[in-house]
Amino acid sequence: MKKIWKTLTVASLVALTACGGGSKDAAKEETKEEAKIVTFNLISEPKSIDPQLNSATDGGIVVNNTFEGLMRMNKEGIPVPATAESYQVSEDGKTYTFTIREGAKWSDGQPVKASDFEYAWKRALDPAVASEYSFQLFYLENGQEYFNGKAEASDVGVNALDDRTLEVRLTSPTPYFLALTTFYTLMPVREDVVAKKTEGWAKDPELTVSNGPFVVTEYKSSDKIIVRRNENYWNASSVKIDGVDFIEIVDQSTALTAYNSDEVDILTSVPTQDIPKLQLEDPTFSIEPYLGTYYYIFNVDREPTDNVDVRKALSYAIDRTKIVEQVTKAGQQPANGFVPTGLTDSEGNDFREVAGDFGISPRADIEKAKEYLAKAGYPNGEGFPDLTLMYNTNENHKAIAEAIQAMWKENLGINVNLTNQEWAVFQDTRHVGNFDIARAGWIGDYADPMTFLDLWTSYSGNNDAQWKWTTDEKKFADNKKFDELIEASKVTGGAERDKNMYEAEKLIMDNMITMPIYYYTGTVMVKEDIKGWERDILGTWYLGNVTIEEE
Structure with missing residues (x-):
């Protein structure tokens, strides 16, 4: 009865650590018979689990296990047919024709149709929907024009030719397009379901339907998301567990205690102070590759961080080696550019190595930092206004923020205040620009430098x-140049495309709109009886092939 006890105990634990509570209802969940349930700690409540509205890893994990795109990324990081059983590509690489799998159904038994994909993609591009990931569909013919109000939805290059045939027309050949079809923004949704409750339908078990291996059966805010096996999933016979309990224990020490007490099966983050001991003593702990950059954002439209010399002073003053060796402790690499290591250009060269370090040393360059601060009008920090660094509530983010706060004080003689917000609120605060400096992280959506670069276009929702030159063309003239380079990169190939992307990153770093700190690694703990779990270099978890070994 291990899994029954696990569900009951963790429900009580979460009730103590989250405002949602609800342990009485949770106690009724698994009392009839033993169920094969995996308990996965999401850490915090996702802002959204709507495929077109989600823009974060936590929500993406839930979406990736409840919905399914035309293709799905396998454990080797290769897109393979999923809801589409096959596809054809035109000779010029600009037209894809997908055939929807016969027998693909929604969780309510209705067939998945090509029109469900057409609706979802055009929904993501609809400016009224305000999807932060709309730019991932600008590859479609007239996609960007529709988003900008210069074309109609009917002009967009995605059309259902019949119930099982989806035609996609791209503006130019896109070598990673199939990988994009595995991404949650491009997963299907049903128009009739969305219409019933435009805001929050995906969180409502009475309304939501999904086409992946699991379906949401319970949603308790700041507590848990319960998903159970979708019996109508086309590949339901391969799903060997009954479901997943996505719980939301924010405090990492509490989550680790729950894991050690066999109340949680999977952790995706652990307290940094415990990493050395876990590496030595716990065989279920591992450090996995993770294609991402941890960084701070400067608000470039707000004093004093609107001054590039201030931004450079703050960036050069931090000791990245000290942060990864004494604070994060999980084998991270100090960052010297925005695009992380592990991505290549058209010649197979490591993008980061060719792009260079932009003068950023792994150690603090205090003299250079002081020079920039003096150039900005604040010699030795004199007259520098108090700034606030904002981060989302998390032990590790707090530890990094405190270390950087101390470095700025010691190396520049300036005071920076710290404040934190819960994840969903923090995302909104950061998005509208109500901050001086904010913690951020970006995980690649596909294995190409573009997934890091097009984040900073003027039209990117992220x-x-x-x-954004669209708010002040003179002040942000380099952003306009950046847009042009990114657009050119999307319609060129080979050495020309490489040149455009290298120049684009240089503009990011010359303007120092972000302060890269380190390149991610993933700390993972999975119980030994949980087999078949899949996590790729993009941090995407898939639990549809999981089995639980009998004791």
């Missing part, structure tokens, strides 16, 4: 640094 350009939280407010670096």
